Amino acid sequence: MSSELARIEELSRLFGATLAGGGGVVVGIGDDAAVLEGNLVWTIDEQVEGTHFRRDLASWRDIGWRSFMAAASDLAAMGAAPWCALSALALPADLDDAALAELAAGQADAARAIGASIVGGNLARAERVSITTTLLGRAAHPVLRSGAKPGDSLWLAGAVGHAAAGLRILNASAGAPASAGAIAQALLAWRRPVARIADGLHLAGAAHAAVDISDGLARDAGHIAQASGARLILDAAALEADDVLVVAAAAAGASPLDLALHGGEDYALLAAGPGPLEGFRRVGDVIGGAGVALRTPRGIEAIDPRGFDHFD
């Protein structure tokens, strides 16, 4: 089976052949979200039991919340303001009414938290729970993955590696570790991520390119590098300067830098531009070339490409 990226390329080719259809498409496949005429930004995300979550590691309310925020994060990365959402739920026979109500309440909590309205959806029977959320947002000047230029700085809003640390801690402790301080923050980062809508709204007119960090910083930075035809250099020191990450990584038995580079599901935002950007901190540079590399005290180093791939 091909990698996720190879499959997306094949789908882009097949679906791209339909683009003559309705007209009014500003940006099609290949960014965090599609852009349609009328300043509309549109995305869809699916969270599947066994792939993205397990019942023993989070409450149904958490699962509803994080599935909604995962979709909303794509709007944040485009600099869009959330507007409306539809929710498609695939539910097994053993999911009772109380669990469904909690799941939906988590989605509704998340929608309210970012000012979106859930205006419809779909219910279907399945063997495993699957939560598919589509969101429409509005942006007068959407920020794409392309557009990063040599000379730009890289800017990060939100933490990276916290959610991955939290998930490792949960897995190691069978779901209910005693927690406080940094560890509690890491658990919350995985269970209750927050799409960085307000930070995203600062991107318009200020950033040249942006992406949200769902699959890991190194991998998602690669999307900007590829779309922009540039090379992204991440500063190891800037990524490691995070006390919560250091403590949580130790508890998770992982290196802070590994978690920062490859841990997904934090839904931080990475942007390229001259900066400074309100709400963002500087974490690297854009230069000529291709790919993503790391600046360490030893010099520029390659990054082992270990981001999450659904199909590798």
Place this chain on the structure above:
Amino acid sequence: MSSELARIEELSRLFGATLAGGGGVVVGIGDDAAVLEGNLVWTIDEQVEGTHFRRDLASWRDIGWRSFMAAASDLAAMGAAPWCALSALALPADLDDAALAELAAGQADAARAIGASIVGGNLARAERVSITTTLLGRAAHPVLRSGAKPGDSLWLAGAVGHAAAGLRILNASAGAPASAGAIAQALLAWRRPVARIADGLHLAGAAHAAVDISDGLARDAGHIAQASGARLILDAAALEADDVLVVAAAAAGASPLDLALHGGEDYALLAAGPGPLEGFRRVGDVIGGAGVALRTPRGIEAIDPRGFDHFD
């Protein structure tokens, strides 16, 4: 576990509490699609392996086609013109690249057939194939489920019962019956349904209410009855006057009337209004009261509520 309708009511309550969010919502949960300001009509539909399709009964290209048309049919029922779509695919490890390419090609075929552009999507790993399609359409005057009035006639565009007959024949013959004529039409109705977009566009300004027939005529007619606060009387003779249905039902070992009333997945359109409606034939009346009943030579009879319910 509650019925699908009870669950939708609970979700409507929870999601309805988010409606203050983004504003600009003309019609929220409870119709075939949501209506947003800017003449936008928006729907989502999910087709799950084992629930909506089996690999041995249809090709991947058929499965892609019918999943797309199932979503597009909601736009037809609103009198909307399709515009753009997003496709979220959940794929098991054993689905190879060729199968995925065929599935996506079927979606692209369907999109082209109705003039829609597929502008993005999502890929996720799952144990079973699941295809979630969200479509945006445009309608200056969307037709809702509410609005049917006593004195209206009922109008049907497209056949009912064909797809259910086709599915029964496929199930009985382990997937590959010799077929010709009416039976071939029934198989095609199940494998390659077509959303009745052109018929739907005749509804605006002419029909008081409409719905698409995905779960069975009796059940979907009930949505108009409930939303409109009226009683719908379907004419048995009008439903049985269908040569293909009669022949295919005999091959399927079922009653034509049963298939017409309870067979789903034909994606016909049912409308209420004074008529006549171009592309539609008259199949009954709207009177005062509630629910759906059948007019037979013996008089008005109750309909056994056997439409497809995912959770009963």
